[in-house]
Amino acid sequence: MSNIAITVNEKRCAIDATPDTPLLWVLRDTLGLTGTKYGCGLGLCGACTVHLDGVAVRACQTPLGSVGTKRITTIEGLSSDRSHPIQRAWIAEQVPQCGYCQSGQIMQAASLLAKNPRPSKEEVDEAMSGNICRCATYQRIRRAIQRAAGQKA
Amino acid sequence: MVLQAELDRRKFLTTSAGTAGALIFGFYFPLRGRIQEAESGASLRIFKPNAWLRITADNQISVLVEKPELGQGSRTYTPMMIAEELEVDWSAIHVEQAPTIPSVYQGLRTGGSGGVASTFTPMRKVGAQAREMLVSAAAEQWQAKRRDCRAENGTVVHVPTNRRLSYGELVEAAAKLPLMNPDEIALKPPKDFRYIGKPLPRTDVPSKVDGSAAFGIDVRVPGMLFAVIARCPFFGGKLQSLDATTAKTVPGVRVVFPVPPLARHFNTAGGVAVVADSSWAAMQGRKKLVIRWEKGPDGNESTESLRKQIAQRAAAPATFVALDRGDALEVLAGAAKRLEASYESPFQAHATMEPMNTTVHVRDHEIEVWSPTQFADEVQDEIAKLSGFPLEKVIVHMTLSGGSFGRRYQWDYAAEAWQVAKEMEKPVQLLWTREDDMQHDFYRPYNHQRLAGGFDHQGNLMAWSTRVVTTPIAGSNLYTGFTESPETLNDPATIAALEWYGADIAPYSIPNFRLDYAPVDSVVPRSWWRSVSSSYTVFARECFVDELAHASGRDPLQFRMDLLAGKSPQAARLRAVLELAAKSAGWGKPLPKGRGRGLACRFGDSCSAQVAEVSVDDEGTVQVHRVVSAVDCGIAVNPDGVRAMTEGAINFALTAVLTGEITIKNGAVEQSNFHDYQVLRINQAPEVEVHIVPSTEDPSGVGELGAMLLPAAVANAVFAATGVRVRRLPIDPKLLKRSQS
Numbered sequence: 001m002s003n004i005a006i007t008v009n010e011k012r013c014a015i016d017a018t019p020d021t022p023l024l025w026v027l028r029d030t031l032g033l034t035g036t037k038y039g040c041g042l043g044l045c046g047a048c049t050v051h052l053d054g055v056a057v058r059a060c061q062t063p064l065g066s067v068g069t070k071r072i073t074t075i076e077g078l079s080s081d082r083s084h085p086i087q088r089a090w091i092a093e094q095v096p097q098c099g100y101c102q103s104g105q106i107m108q109a110a111s112l113l114a115k116n117p118r119p120s121k122e123e124v125d126e127a128m129s130g131n132i133c134r135c136a137t138y139q140r141i142r143r144a145i146q147r148a149a150g151q152k153a
Numbered sequence: 154m155v156l157q158a159e160l161d162r163r164k165f166l167t168t169s170a171g172t173a174g175a176l177i178f179g180f181y182f183p184l185r186g187r188i189q190e191a192e193s194g195a196s197l198r199i200f201k202p203n204a205w206l207r208i209t210a211d212n213q214i215s216v217l218v219e220k221p222e223l224g225q226g227s228r229t230y231t232p233m234m235i236a237e238e239l240e241v242d243w244s245a246i247h248v249e250q251a252p253t254i255p256s257v258y259q260g261l262r263t264g265g266s267g268g269v270a271s272t273f274t275p276m277r278k279v280g281a282q283a284r285e286m287l288v289s290a291a292a293e294q295w296q297a298k299r300r301d302c303r304a305e306n307g308t309v310v311h312v313p314t315n316r317r318l319s320y321g322e323l324v325e326a327a328a329k330l331p332l333m334n335p336d337e338i339a340l341k342p343p344k345d346f347r348y349i350g351k352p353l354p355r356t357d358v359p360s361k362v363d364g365s366a367a368f369g370i371d372v373r374v375p376g377m378l379f380a381v382i383a384r385c386p387f388f389g390g391k392l393q394s395l396d397a398t399t400a401k402t403v404p405g406v407r408v409v410f411p412v413p414p415l416a417r418h419f420n421t422a423g424g425v426a427v428v429a430d431s432s433w434a435a436m437q438g439r440k441k442l443v444i445r446w447e448k449g450p451d452g453n454e455s456t457e458s459l460r461k462q463i464a465q466r467a468a469a470p471a472t473f474v475a476l477d478r479g480d481a482l483e484v485l486a487g488a489a490k491r492l493e494a495s496y497e498s499p500f501q502a503h504a505t506m507e508p509m510n511t512t513v514h515v516r517d518h519e520i521e522v523w524s525p526t527q528f529a530d531e532v533q534d535e536i537a538k539l540s541g542f543p544l545e546k547v548i549v550h551m552t553l554s555g556g557s558f559g560r561r562y563q564w565d566y567a568a569e570a571w572q573v574a575k576e577m578e579k580p581v582q583l584l585w586t587r588e589d590d591m592q593h594d595f596y597r598p599y600n601h602q603r604l605a606g607g608f609d610h611q612g613n614l615m616a617w618s619t620r621v622v623t624t625p626i627a628g629s630n631l632y633t634g635f636t637e638s639p640e641t642l643n644d645p646a647t648i649a650a651l652e653w654y655g656a657d658i659a660p661y662s663i664p665n666f667r668l669d670y671a672p673v674d675s676v677v678p679r680s681w682w683r684s685v686s687s688s689y690t691v692f693a694r695e696c697f698v699d700e701l702a703h704a705s706g707r708d709p710l711q712f713r714m715d716l717l718a719g720k721s722p723q724a725a726r727l728r729a730v731l732e733l734a735a736k737s738a739g740w741g742k743p744l745p746k747g748r749g750r751g752l753a754c755r756f757g758d759s760c761s762a763q764v765a766e767v768s769v770d771d772e773g774t775v776q777v778h779r780v781v782s783a784v785d786c787g788i789a790v791n792p793d794g795v796r797a798m799t800e801g802a803i804n805f806a807l808t809a810v811l812t813g814e815i816t817i818k819n820g821a822v823e824q825s826n827f828h829d830y831q832v833l834r835i836n837q838a839p840e841v842e843v844h845i846v847p848s849t850e851d852p853s854g855v856g857e858l859g860a861m862l863l864p865a866a867v868a869n870a871v872f873a874a875t876g877v878r879v880r881r882l883p884i885d886p887k888l889l890k891r892s893q894s
Contacts, residue, residue, distance in 0.1 A: 034371035074364065139838060
């Protein structure tokens with residue numbers, strides 16, 4: 001075990017864990033940030049998507065020791081009041097059903113729009129195809145991303 | 154026939170332990186329970202006219218929701234129904250999940266698409282009873298005529314003087330009134346509905362966009378530990394030897410011990426529990442276990458061996474004749490033109506996004522359970538039986554569930570969590586990894602159907618027969634309420650009952666029809682999977698209708714309409730959805746080259762028709778571009794909910810059509826995660842249009858409806874695009890590759 005410093009949602013944290021511990025479990029079990037979900041453990045489903053310096057990554061495939069000084073943002077840190085354009089669009093389009101995958105979907109979509117403010121349908125499908133939703137809210141995810149497109153985060 | 158079969162299934166799935174009874178029971182809440190001091194302060198009093206509703210003196214209104222929230226909207230449709238009669242702003246109602254108190258709440262479960270239908274009348278009565286008592290309390294206070302008083306937006310108004318009292322101000326007086334009989338209060342006619350029928354936003358959505366929604370996996374209890382179980386991969390197998398020396402040295406691992414398999418009807422695999430300070434540490438410890446497993450007595454079962462057995466049973470005599478109208482076999486034997494086809498689809502996993510888990514704290518005199526379940530009182534009952542604790546000493550909290558699709562109607566994972574927690578003094582969360590979840594599911598039965606149809610010399614369809622062969626659910630899963638005695642397990646009618654539903658051809662008017670059934674045993678645990686048997690019976694029936702239409706040179710829509718020319722209300726409802734779906738989809742209009750449209754319909758308490766539009770590329774890969782669905786589900790309580798469920802069900806079924814398949818080798822599941830059990834992703838998702846038929850009939854379910862129709866609509870569209878019949882799912886691209894020359 002060693003103390004590893006990371007920045008999560010703009011807070012500095014000292015984590016007592018081995019460097020190979022996946023960020024997912026540090027967030028969930030050590031820091032109590034349970035909005036980031038476990039879905040597959042192999043980077044296949046996207047339920048654990050968080051941002052490293054604004055870029056979407058799979059927390060289950062991100063060893064704690066690899067984070068370094070990059071800023072980690074989880075769903076809890078995307079906004080303090082559900083005011084991120086993606087969150088507002090998700091509510092307006094009534095995207096979630098069970099909701100389990102939606103933290104990951106939202107983090108992926110936010111990362112997409114930060115890079116590409118006006119994605120085509122094909123670009124949305126490509127960027128979001130790593131995120132599984134078993135309730136299959138895909139049609140609403142597409143609509144919500146188009147609704148949020150072009151709005152300033 | 155259709156209605157009876159439907160009723161039987163609903164009864165079995167949703168009301169056998171008294172869902173409706175629970176609601177009625179809840180109206181006779183003891184008088185002394187109806188008003189109480191709030192925990193926070195003596196000045197705040199609460200009116201509880203029944204077990205489902207609380208109104209406080211400061212106008213806080215809470216609803217206790219019976220149905221668990223799995224994503225289907227129970228925490229939204231329930232307050233809508235209550236608010237409709239209570240005359241309050243529905244969005245001001247605070248929603249809580251009803252607790253497991255066996256003397257008050259029973260039937261805390263949902264299934265069989267029955268939630269809206271079974272709560273529609275009782276929940277409106279919950280609101281009506283409270284409203285009428287509040288009106289009486291106001292009339293008494295004003296010494297006014299009751300008929301001069303009416304409820305309006307959380308207040309009672311004295312109409313002649315426009316005096317007004319809020320519900321909160323009336324709480325104390327209302328609580329002292331004798332209970333009104335909710336059955337004697339008239340409910341609003343549909344034309345006066347203010348909330349019901351409006352597309353209202355869901356109450357749980359805000360918490361699901363900011364990470365605050367708490368699922369079973371998110372339960373955090375002070376001092377808790379985390380566990381995983383290394384399960385025997387072979388169904389019916391067992392632990393032969395264990396060496397945990399290295400596992401115990403993994404940082405964070407506390408203890409390792411064997412967990413025995415539970416009795417046959419639980420289908421828990423048994424194995425070795427690793428309890429640790431975190432889920433990750435428990436998983437790392439599990440990797441270091443050195444285990445030898447012994448195969449079970451049927452350890453050589455494979456998908457290939459099952460297929461052979463099933464094909465044999467399809468040709469052998471039936472064990473049970475489910476329906477026999479006219480003399481189908483004889484008419485088929487003498488038919489001028491006869492068509493036969495066999496349809497098959499494999500085991501399917503539920504693969505909910507939240508893997509199975511449950512948190513249990515076993516204390517000296519009490520057990521507390523937090524479980525993402527769709528069957529809370531059964532979890533309570535089973536853990537009470539296993540532990541020997543009295544029922545009321547087992548407290549079950551129904552958390553949000555990350556999907557279910559029928560999986561959480563089983564309580565194996567909760568029983569396992571208790572097995573682990575009883576060895577520990579602290580609360581323990583048992584988590585299934587994705588691999589555990591994929592390999593120890595209760596799968597949709599393997600199924601095979603052989604169909605035959607016969608025309609007379611004039612081209613009239615005179616006879617139809619269907620043989621259904623499956624690995625039946627009965628006897629293989631936990632739901633013992635229906636099948637607990639050995640006698641019923643040997644009864645072919647019992648076994649067949651859940652396997653053929655949806656295969657009846659009525660209300661298609663065909664004079665001779667026979668439906669029979671034969672089972673094949675398997676070591677693989679089976680259970681409900683979104684739309685149960687209709688996931689395969691409607692596929693075979695609606696594809697075969699399509700085959701018969703083409704064989705007789707007629708358009709598949711017109712062919713169906715001709716078979717539905719009768720005067721029955723069911724035929725009329727079905728014609729209406731067929732017409733609506735066909736018109737909305739542009740049925741009969743030209744399509745770009747390489748595209749095809751396919752049609753399917755289904756009748757039952759809810760009726761629906763779907764048109765799918767597909768293309769097939771050179772490699773034989775099917776792309777579904779668009780699905781148009783017409784739905785007649787009676788009153789659509791929350792139309793946006795009906796749309797969401799239909800969109801979801803269509804996409805869910807598409808997995809089983811395009812890629813999803815669980816295969817067996819050496820008595821174990823071969824797939825382990827989303828790389829080899831591939832579920833639908835956004836780039837494969839079609840555009841979906843949902844058209845709802847206006848109705849004033851009582852509502853019926855839609856959670857499964859869309860999933861029933863999709864496979865046939867797509868397979869028929871593939872035929873229209875390529876001329877190749879798909880008779881086995883998932884579609885094998887090799888079958889379609891050559892057709893694109």
